Amino acid sequence: MATQQSTGSTLTRAWANTALPTLGAILAVALWWLVTVALHIDPFFVPSPADVLDAFMRDPGFMMNETWVTFSRVLIGFGIAVAGGLLIAVLLAASWTVERMTMPLLAAINAVPKVALAPLLLVWMGFGNSPKIVMVVLVSFFPVIVSTMAGLTSTPADLRELGRSLSASWWQTFVKVRLPWALPQIFVGIKVATPLAIIGAVIGEVVSPDHGLGSVIVGSGSSADTPLAFAALVLLAITGVVLFYLIVAIERLLVPWAAAIAS
């Protein structure tokens, strides 16, 4: 299997990696178009791709700007969530006592519906960026913690014994063995968390609209501009895809060996 893949020319693989997803997207849009035209659906309910593109082209600069606002909130919040999640997971993995004391608490915090917290964040932090960023963090930190802990506690027995036979310190074992070993699983958690981060930003923007795509959607609702809402949704989806593949690229860079191990 593996040899077959490596003998296949790189050109074929590049074709498969870019052309096929593009083709899939084009087919999906075509289907959407076909359905709206064939069933004579009122653009007020479901606009056709053309209506959506129209809505976007009314003021592309504005739309791109709002996209950037949401994306930057996602990036900052997600960065904090990943860094904080890693740190918390390391602390939990380092101390059994701390883990037992705080894990149920973290699970409880995670179980609270974040939408319900949004008005509170508004009360505590007012308008502007911070409540949105905090919402992103709240929504996306948990998968990072869980996956990191799973990764850190899954060091194979033979590697643990190797470390012991070399009298490696806790820190040496952690840095040279446990953390690198955990990386593939950490990335699973991070990838699970990416769409959550975007959802968090949109919740924040819908609850207290100022800028960003969430605010655009709220605004389009009050002016009954469905195509504009769809344009915002498409931009959100594209943001999600970009963020996801950004993470995949970082993963390929940091953990090039992971795919080889898994096969």
Added chain:
Amino acid sequence: MITIEAATQTFKARGGRVHALQDIDLTIGAGEFVAVIGRSGCGKSTLLRLIGGLLKPTGGRVTVAGDRVTTPRRDVAMVFQRPALLPWRSVLDNVLLPVEIFGWSRAQHRRQAQNLLEMTGLGGFAKRLPHELSGGMQQRVSLCRALIQGPKVMLMDEPFSALDALTREELAVELQRIHMELGTTVVFVTHSIQEAVLLADRVAVLSARPGRLRKVIGIDIPRPRSFGHNAHLEEVAGASAELHHLLLAEEGAAHHPA
């Protein structure tokens, strides 16, 4: 080099204590190659871990180079059944792992690591990642990683048992060459009679539950030894037969004394 006096090891388990080893006495000289052979569950790996300081004996004592073993020592290197390589490190960096952990200078040991890789036929693979190597090559890397410690004692826990038969023989012959070259004391746990007869100066036969030292057999065949046709087929056959008998007759030994 190694003395084991009345070493006893029991483990707590469900429904009482399990006697893994009982009253083992064994002295191993410097440069000697001792194979420890026995059925699975006879405590041979436990014995190795006692010498390596990974376990503390519940009774008796173990010394290496005159010192009582309490923790792992830097001049005692272990080779495990599986290569236990770090998949993200190149072959060379895997060999240098003990150097890093001991806080030695990487620059000073780099050449030595390269030499070890060349000695085991891996000279051209220093920059490769472990998954690009075959199982036999991976186990050679783990052998190099043990040798970079400059060990007085090598403890090998069925190091070739996960490999295919031909690779196993190839590596056994290679280990013999390395042992003749370096003169390291080796304790080699195996369940292969063939390997034991090829490699060992003496073979310690353990019986199971509790693990006791049944007999120590000297193998007086000149080195280098080889598999297949050679001038000492009779001695090899004799030693193999005796080991077979000791291992297989174990169950009924009380009723049918040899």
